[in-house]
Every structure is written in structure tokens, then in C-alpha cells.
Amino acid sequence: MSLESSEPNRPYGPEPGHPLEPSPGMFPSEAGNGPVPSWFLGVFMVAVFWTGAYLFTYSGGFDSSVFDFKPKYGAAASGPAVPPDPKEVGRKLFSANCITCHQANGQGVAGQFPPLAGSEWVNSDATNRLIGIVLKGLQGPVQVKGQAYNNAMQAWEAQYTDQQFAAILTYIRSDWGNNAPPIPAEAVKQMREQLKDRKEQWTMAELLKMPAQDVAKNAAAPPAAGQAPAPAGNAPAPQTK
Ligand code: HEC
Numbered sequence: 001m002s003l004e005s006s007e008p009n010r011p012y013g014p015e016p017g018h019p020l021e022p023s024p025g026m027f028p029s030e031a032g033n034g035p036v037p038s039w040f041l042g043v044f045m046v047a048v049f050w051t052g053a054y055l056f057t058y059s060g061g062f063d064s065s066v067f068d069f070k071p072k073y074g075a076a077a078s079g080p081a082v083p084p085d086p087k088e089v090g091r092k093l094f095s096a097n098c099i100t101c102h103q104a105n106g107q108g109v110a111g112q113f114p115p116l117a118g119s120e121w122v123n124s125d126a127t128n129r130l131i132g133i134v135l136k137g138l139q140g141p142v143q144v145k146g147q148a149y150n151n152a153m154q155a156w157e158a159q160y161t162d163q164q165f166a167a168i169l170t171y172i173r174s175d176w177g178n179n180a181p182p183i184p185a186e187a188v189k190q191m192r193e194q195l196k197d198r199k200e201q202w203t204m205a206e207l208l209k210m211p212a213q214d215v216a217k218n219a220a221a222p223p224a225a226g227q228a229p230a231p232a233g234n235a236p237a238p239q240t241k
Contacts, residue, residue, distance in 0.1 A: 086182065090171025093164055098172075101153075106176035112151060114144035117176035126212035127183060131191040134165060137201035155201060162188040186219035 095104070098116075102108050106117035116122050121130055121144065139152035160168065166185040173180035 086167040086170045087174055089164070090167035090169070091175070093160070093168045094171055097156075097159070098168070106172065106178075108144075110147075112149070114142065114147070114149045116172045117178060119144050122172055123178055123180040124212075125214045125217075126210075127187060127216040128191055128194075128213040129207050129210055130169065131165070131183065131188055131215065132195060132207065132210065133202060134169065135188075135192060135195060136198055138204070138207075139201040140203040142204040152201065157192065162186075162192065181216060183216045184219045187215040190215055190219060 094102075101113040102116050103113070106115060108115040121133060124130060133153075135155060135157040137153045137155035141148060141150045143149075156165075162185040165188040166183050169183040169188075172178065173183065
């Protein structure tokens with residue numbers, strides 16, 4: 001071989017066709033050791049990110065109960081969804097607020113807070129007055145079960161929705177020996193509308209001037225007796241104007 005190669009720019013190394021020239025497939029393991037293709041890295045990172053995002057969203061905090069096929073809490077998974085019992089909802093709301101004065105046994109506190117158990121205001125068919133009392137509050141002299149009280153109760157209208165009032169009133173009309181029909185949310189809605197311009201608490205004298213009306217019965221009329229009360233807020237309010 002002369003010094004003057006016929007291919008002066010050819011890189012150093014065995015000549016083409018020389019036995020030392022690596023031919024394709026000569027070192028099969030080389031493919032595995034090469035750098036990872038960047039497209040694969042890209043796909044891999046996306047996959048890792050997606051997995052992380054998926055777990056973050058759906059892991060449920062890895063709480064063991066989350067993946068239970070038989071839920072331990074709440075209504076049974078099968079069968080029609082059972083709406084919560086208004087009396088139970090009402091009892092909870094009562095316990096959160098009314099209980100401090102009217103007491104868990106509904107007896108109130110002698111001389112200060114009148115009883116709800118056996119109260120003629122609570123069990124009366126004049127449900128417009130009862131709803132009015134809790135919406136707007138009550139002050140001044142009042143007679144309950146033959147006892148005189150002269151105190152004040154605030155308005156509750158801003159604290160509760162129609163459904164919550166319905167639950168509370170339905171509850172206080174059904175516990176401690178009370179046995180008066182439930183108060184539907186529609187009736188509360190109707191009274192809220194009717195009394196929307198009133199700002200002051202009631203006095204007993206004013207309440208007695210309000211014509212007694214069973215708004216609960218009127219509102220409850222559409223669903224047949226014995227049927228579960230319709231989900232509150234769906235039925236149009238019976239207009240009494
Ligand atoms: C801070 C004490 C207090 C709280 C809390 C309270 N009340 Fe009263 N409530 C009174 C007082 C006092 C009267 C009587 C007012 C008067 O003397 O004029 C009264 C009167 C009533 C009456 C009419 C009289 C009777 O005994 O039947 C009803 C019904 C009633 N409250 C229901 C409720 C409900 C429902 C709640 C909860 C949402 C509630 N109260 C929370 C103090 C309270």
C-alpha cells in the first residue's frame with residue numbers, strides 16, 4: 001500500500017471490506033447499550049406524569065374503605081336511593097341550635113325557656129303561626145301549657161333553608177310524645193314569602209291575630225296520603241293569594 005492513498009480523506013481505520021471493518025449486526029449487544037432514544041424518553045415521561053396525576057386524582061387518599069365494593073357507610077348501594085329521614089335531619093339541627101334553650105327533652109327551662117314537648121304552639125294545626133315563630137322569633141309575654149314566659153327568641157330565618165326548617169319542625173312535632181303531622185318545605189317557603197316584609201319578632205298577641213291556617217296540610221295535599229313526601233322544592237307552591 002502506498003503512502004499516497006487513493007482516498008486521502010478517508011478516516012483512519014480498516015479499509016472497507018477489511019476483515020476488521022465492523023459490519024452491521026456484528027455486535028448485536030451494542031443496540032442495548034446505546035443512548036435511549038429521545039422519543040422514548042418523551043413518551044415515558046408523559047406516562048409517568050399521567051400515572052401520577054391519575055393516582056393523585058383517584059387514589060382516594062389510599063384509604064382502604066375507598067375501594068370497598070360493599071360500602072360500610074351510607075345507604076346500601078343497591079335499590080332506590082332512600083332520601084334522608086327528615087326527623088333524623090331535624091333532630092341533628094335541633095341539637096345544634098335549639099337544644100341549649102329548649103333542652104334535649106323538649107321541656108325547656110322553667111320560667112325562662114318554654115317547653116316544646118306538649119306545647120300548643122308546636123302541635124297546633126295553625127302551622128302558619130308555628131312557622132312564623134321560628135322564622136321571625138318571638139318576644140314578650142307568652143303562655144305555653146298554662147305557664148307564662150316573658151323572654152325573647154331571635155329570628156331563625158337567615159340560618160336555615162326551607163328544607164331544614166321543615167326537618168326541624170317535623171322533628172319537634174314528633175318527639176317527646178308530640179304527634180303532629182310533618183311540615184313540608186313548601187309550607188315554609190310559602191310562609192317565608194308571605195312574611196318577607198316583616199322585620200320584627202312576633203308578640204303572642206300579634207300571632208293570635210293572624211288567622212289560623214294549616215299551611216302544612218295545604219302544601220302536603222298533592223302527594224297522596226301515605227306516600228313518601230316529594231323531594232322538597234320540586235312541586236310548585238300552592239298559591240294562596
Ligand atoms: C337562646 C334560647 C333559644 C333558642 C336557641 C331557641 N329558642 Fe325557641 N324560644 C326561646 C324563648 C325564650 C321563647 C319564648 C319567647 C317569649 O317569651 O316571648 C321561645 C319560643 C319558642 C317557640 C314557641 C313557644 C313554645 O314553647 O312552643 C317555639 C316553637 C320555639 N321557640 C322553637 C325553637 C326552635 C325550633 C329553635 C331552634 C331553631 C329554638 N326555638 C331555639 C328561646 C330559644
